[in-house]
Amino acid sequence: xxxxxxxxxxxxxxxxxxxxxxxxxxxxxxxxxxxxxxxxxxxxxxxxxxxxxxxxxxxxxxxxxxxxxxxxxxxxxxxxxxxxxxxxxxxxxxxxxxxxxxxxxxxxxxxxxxxxxxxxxxxxxxxxxxxxxxxxxxxxxxxxxxxxxxxxxxxxxxxxxxxxxxxxxxxxxxxxxxxxxxxxxxxxxxxxxxxxxxxxxxxxxxxxxxxxxxxxxxxxxxxxxxxxxxxxxxxxxxxxxxxxxxxxxxxxxxxxxxxxxxxxxxxxxxxxxxxxxxxxxxxxxxxxxxxxxxxxxxxxxxxxxxxxxxxxxxxxxxxxxxxxxxxxxxxxxxxxxxxxxxxxxxxxxxxxxxxxxxxxxxxxxxxxxxxxxxxxxxxxxxxxxxxxxxxxxxxxxxxxxxxxxxxxxxxxxxxxxxxxxxxxxxxxxxxxxxxxxxxxxxxxxxxxxxxxxxxxxxxxxxxxxxxxxxxxxxxxxxxxxxxxxxxxxxxxxxxxxxxxxxxxxxxxxxxxxxxxxxxxxxxxxxxxxxx
Ligand SMILES: [Ca+2]
Ligand SMILES: [Ca+2]
Numbered sequence: 001x002x003x004x005x006x007x008x009x010x011x012x013x014x015x016x017x018x019x020x021x022x023x024x025x026x027x028x029x030x031x032x033x034x035x036x037x038x039x040x041x042x043x044x045x046x047x048x049x050x051x052x053x054x055x056x057x058x059x060x061x062x063x064x065x066x067x068x069x070x071x072x073x074x075x076x077x078x079x080x081x082x083x084x085x086x087x088x089x090x091x092x093x094x095x096x097x098x099x100x101x102x103x104x105x106x107x108x109x110x111x112x113x114x115x116x117x118x119x120x121x122x123x124x125x126x127x128x129x130x131x132x133x134x135x136x137x138x139x140x141x142x143x144x145x146x147x148x149x150x151x152x153x154x155x156x157x158x159x160x161x162x163x164x165x166x167x168x169x170x171x172x173x174x175x176x177x178x179x180x181x182x183x184x185x186x187x188x189x190x191x192x193x194x195x196x197x198x199x200x201x202x203x204x205x206x207x208x209x210x211x212x213x214x215x216x217x218x219x220x221x222x223x224x225x226x227x228x229x230x231x232x233x234x235x236x237x238x239x240x241x242x243x244x245x246x247x248x249x250x251x252x253x254x255x256x257x258x259x260x261x262x263x264x265x266x267x268x269x270x271x272x273x274x275x276x277x278x279x280x281x282x283x284x285x286x287x288x289x290x291x292x293x294x295x296x297x298x299x300x301x302x303x304x305x306x307x308x309x310x311x312x313x314x315x316x317x318x319x320x321x322x323x324x325x326x327x328x329x330x331x332x333x334x335x336x337x338x339x340x341x342x343x344x345x346x347x348x349x350x351x352x353x354x355x356x357x358x359x360x361x362x363x364x365x366x367x368x369x370x371x372x373x374x375x376x377x378x379x380x381x382x383x384x385x386x387x388x389x390x391x392x393x394x395x396x397x398x399x400x401x402x403x404x405x406x407x408x409x410x411x412x413x414x415x416x417x418x419x420x421x422x423x424x425x426x427x428x429x430x431x432x433x434x435x436x437x438x439x440x441x442x443x444x445x446x447x448x449x450x451x452x453x454x455x456x457x458x459x460x461x462x463x464x465x466x467x468x469x470x471x472x473x474x475x476x477x478x479x480x481x482x483x484x485x486x487x488x489x490x491x492x493x494x495x496x497x498x499x500x501x502x503x504x505x506x507x508x509x510x511x512x513x514x515x516x517x518x519x520x521x522x523x524x525x526x527x528x529x530x531x
Contacts, residue, residue: 085321086257087250088511089305089313135209144171144208148199158193167199173213174220174292175299177241182220214287217295228280231266238262247304248313257320264316267377271390272310277361308500315499318506323376333370343383343474348418351398351471355379359401360394383472385499386464392457395467407452412437415470422473431480440466464498 136144148171155163165179172182186202187194210216221233242248242258251258273289274281286292290309298304298311305314324330326338336356340347354360356369360382365372371379382391399407399415416433423430441449444466446456457463468475478486489501496504 085324085510085514086260086317087254088317088514089247089250135211141208145200145203147171148203149196152196152199155196158195158198160193164194167194172207172216174217175241175295177244177299178217178220178237180240181237185220212287214292215283217292218283218286228282229286230279230281231270234266234269235262238265241298245298245304247302251313260320261313261316263373264319264377265310267374268310268315268381271378271381275390277390308496312503314507315503318503318510319377319380321510322380322506323373326376333365333367333372334376335370339371339379343472346472346474348415348422348471348473350415350418354398354401359398361397381499384502385497386467387461387498389458392463393454396454396457399467399470405453409437409450412440412450412452412470419470419473419476426473428477436469440469 135141148167151163151167151171152159159167161179161183164183165176168174168179168182169176172178174182183191183194185206187198206219207216210219218229221229221237223233226233239258239262242251242262248258248261251261269291270277270279270281273285273291275285275288294307294309294311298307301307305312308315322342323334326334326341328338336352339352339355340349356371361375361378363371363375365375378394382388382394385391386395396407399411401411401414402408413433416436420430420433437450443462444452444456444460446452452466457466460466465475465479468479489496493501
């Protein structure tokens with residue numbers, strides 16, 4: 001018997017095609033948990049360390065030795081890696097994650113004030129740079145130079161990364177996790193010390209010419225002479241953030257998920273800030289965005305889940321797990337069939353077809369007919385936050401099948417027709433097209449009746465519902481029945497977006513499912529153990 005057991009992991013069996021009565025009854029009672037459990041067990045079994053353990057136990061059993069209690073080797077992190085879901089945030093009672101679930105259990109004073117500011121003002125950037133001028137004023141520059149001089153006085157042979165991070169924070173105004181990047185620019189790629197001379201040379205040649213912190217950030221992140229920032233330009237500083245942020249300590253052992261987290265944060269940044277959606281974030285877009293404010297907040301806030309915009313780990317967890325759930329063959333792509341399963345089969349065939357026609361946004365995926373993880377992030381942010389201006393744009397393009405910049409009666413009918421059929425299948429009395437059309441026009445009040453433009457949608461607060469009526473059955477029903485639970489949530493937490501509420505609910509659901517699976521898995525794996 002060879003020491004390395006070769007165990008083939010079979011493809012996931014589709015529901016209802018299992019043989020054996022026991023399996024059928026178990027699967028029919030708890031279909032999804034049974035399948036997930038099988039998958040979890042097989043994944044565990046395919047890990048090299050599990051195989052070694054099984055081999056050792058078999059060897060002991062053959063030799064007639066009493067079986068040893070296995071060490072608690074299947075840690076959460078490696079089981080999670082095996083089943084393809086990232087680790088959750090630290091549980092209650094841990095130092096940083098006081099709540100593993102809800103980002104809103106504690107008073108949200110910081111978050112709430114942030115949101116209020118974000119909606120009332122374009123952005124709030126520290127004001128020590130002369131606004132509108134060319135670079136820094138003499139006065140501001142003198143203050144900055146004096147501050148840096150004082151800081152360097154204590155480091156006559158140069159500053160290490162930790163000390164230099166103070167300069168980046170206090171003199172430049174950027175988060176400390178930018179220090180590594182700035183150190184490279186100031187002192188060279190392999191430097192681990194910055195001298196006073198190197199600093200002032202970079203300061204005078206580059207940073208003092210920037211008129212605000214956003215342009216300093218742009219300058220620091222961009223490649224030489226580039227006129228816009230691309231995804232990859234953010235990788236270095238965000239990776240540094242995940243390495244140093246106390247709220248992301250638990251991610252250090254799972255590098256893959258650390259990378260996925262960074263990737264997801266970048267997609268979220270570009271979704272919000274790169275309003276032309278061309279993957280090239282300009283200085284103008286950066287200035288108009290609230291990214292800098294949230295980057296600074298992410299540094300200060302020990303619980304990263306309280307930074308709902310861009311950075312929440314729980315939000316990443318939800319996005320990634322949703323993708324993983326749909327990507328049943330785990331090739332990291334989603335096809336049309338997979339997406340039909342989204343949200344408990346909420347979407348119509350017609351809208352899924354439009355998404356795969358890439359009407360809302362061209363896919364980044366290089367595999368024809370398949371959606372990549374990045375495309376999925378764009379989709380889920382648009383689907384679960386339909387009132388967001390960019391989501392309106394996304395769905396408008398999907399519904400405007402004639403590409404004439406206006407949604408007309410026949411286009412509304414084309415999508416609503418499938419909803420009528422679905423209501424009939426669900427034995428629900430369908431809402432007639434004429435009635436729904438009237439209701440929608442009352443709600444949206446377009447300038448020209450039955451001709452809805454993107455501007456009409458942008459000036460109505462009910463636009464998300466318009467789209468839900470057209471292609472999302474579950475949300476349509478929730479809207480028609482005026483779901484009191486949803487309405488209360490909206491009233492009580494006006495600072496949360498539809499996306500924030502969705503992500504919170506899903507995180508709770510996924511956490512509970514995962515806990516169940518972990519309990520079952522430990523029962524199954526060790527139920528034969530005589531100890
Ligand atoms: Ca797939
Ligand atoms: Ca049209």
